[in-house]
Amino acid sequence: MTVFDHVTPPPARGARPAHPAPGGSRPAVLGGEPAFPEGLPLTVVRVPDSDAALRRIRGALDSGQLTNGPLVAELEEAVAELVGVEHVVAVASCTAGLMLTLQALGARGPVVMPSFSFSATAHAAAWVGGRPVFAEIEPASLTLDPADAAARLADAADTDGTADGSGALMATHVYGTPCRVEELEAVAGSAGVPLVYDAAHALGSRRAGRPVGGFGTAEVFSMSPTKVAVAGEGGLVTTRDAELARTLRIARNYGNPGDYDCLFPGLNARMSELHAAVGLGALPGLPERVAHRGALADAFAERVAGVPGLRLPRVAPGDVSTHKDLTLVLDADAFGLSARQLAAGLRAEGVDTRRYFHPPVHRQRAYAHLGQADGLPLTDRLADSVLTVPLWSQMHAGTVRRIADAVLRLHAHAAEVRAAGVPAAG
Ligand SMILES: *Cc1c(COP(=O)(O)O)cnc(C)c1O
Numbered sequence: 001m002t003v004f005d006h007v008t009p010p011p012a013r014g015a016r017p018a019h020p021a022p023g024g025s026r027p028a029v030l031g032g033e034p035a036f037p038e039g040l041p042l043t044v045v046r047v048p049d050s051d052a053a054l055r056r057i058r059g060a061l062d063s064g065q066l067t068n069g070p071l072v073a074e075l076e077e078a079v080a081e082l083v084g085v086e087h088v089v090a091v092a093s094c095t096a097g098l099m100l101t102l103q104a105l106g107a108r109g110p111v112v113m114p115s116f117s118f119s120a121t122a123h124a125a126a127w128v129g130g131r132p133v134f135a136e137i138e139p140a141s142l143t144l145d146p147a148d149a150a151a152r153l154a155d156a157a158d159t160d161g162t163a164d165g166s167g168a169l170m171a172t173h174v175y176g177t178p179c180r181v182e183e184l185e186a187v188a189g190s191a192g193v194p195l196v197y198d199a200a201h202a203l204g205s206r207r208a209g210r211p212v213g214g215f216g217t218a219e220v221f222s223m224s225p226t227k228v229a230v231a232g233e234g235g236l237v238t239t240r241d242a243e244l245a246r247t248l249r250i251a252r253n254y255g256n257p258g259d260y261d262c263l264f265p266g267l268n269a270r271m272s273e274l275h276a277a278v279g280l281g282a283l284p285g286l287p288e289r290v291a292h293r294g295a296l297a298d299a300f301a302e303r304v305a306g307v308p309g310l311r312l313p314r315v316a317p318g319d320v321s322t323h324k325d326l327t328l329v330l331d332a333d334a335f336g337l338s339a340r341q342l343a344a345g346l347r348a349e350g351v352d353t354r355r356y357f358h359p360p361v362h363r364q365r366a367y368a369h370l371g372q373a374d375g376l377p378l379t380d381r382l383a384d385s386v387l388t389v390p391l392w393s394q395m396h397a398g399t400v401r402r403i404a405d406a407v408l409r410l411h412a413h414a415a416e417v418r419a420a421g422v423p424a425a426g
Pocket of ligand 1: 222
């Protein structure tokens, strides 16, 4: 079985790429002209309404109220409106938001989550005394596989006896691709555990028309610099649970309910007024930016259509992804190059890439003690096959097509690129 078996029909015998390698020129790694001699970064951060951000920062500085002020409240209201959810609690980071949410939900037992995510998903559980239990993702969408999550929850309940409700289920809307929220809700419901989404990538995503932010027990967004809407640093917890929101407001303030008689060990995880000012400047036009990113991803997909062994993660029809990242999924045998080899080829073209998410969390040193290294063969294979290429909100379609053309050129010269000696694995 390959990572493609569930996904795309194999290309017809003798099928050729829809677009021949442009100009027949050679890849830079083989001595050709680089596609981007000036270099192409993975992302370019911009706050669309920077004038408004500066006005608000000036106002905060003049008032002297740099924390616990009106701008954080204004940001919380704006996001509540945007995602259509009752309660939004702004925090210092998504990581802190995940930590405080899991703490409030009493997740001190097994916390089932995808290994194919950013490390902070697991760190949050570990910090509150939970035990990460990694589950597989679906090959097509790269989001958590509800059936595997259910099996691992049941296993964990057998071994840890979690009838005390100390477990939890976490899922990540990877790259902004909405998870199968209906199935995950059913899985969490029948296991009797809360469901927390790592929605770091997904401010502006929609599942069957409904905004991400309203699913599960809580969802946690990030406004850190590589995300689609940035505050410099920052996170946002959204929930319909008034009691949870109340606890989180206390938790982000050291656990102090206001009388200095702390209820539990909280954090200083407040978002500052200065960060809220920047975050407010990042919200205008978000739906349009998300739509543009989707159009760029479509333009890329169209350009590489028909190339064997190359696909993009599937976003279900009717869903909207933020495309926080434009990640390619490669079948090295069919494409001719592994993710690592393509990365080396693109580096020579001036194109910055990352391997989001490689190594997967269960392979990272921080979690070696859990003994789950060999328990996720599908995740291992998929993590080996991903490569993230540049995408940002104000990128032109011509740029994304030039990236695609560089990929096509490397594919067309795959045998020579392999012979040039980039190791396939690692
Ligand atoms: C960036 C990211 C986080 C962490 O967000 P911070 O705001 O930087 O703490 C968590 N999960 C995922 C999937 C991320 O990409």
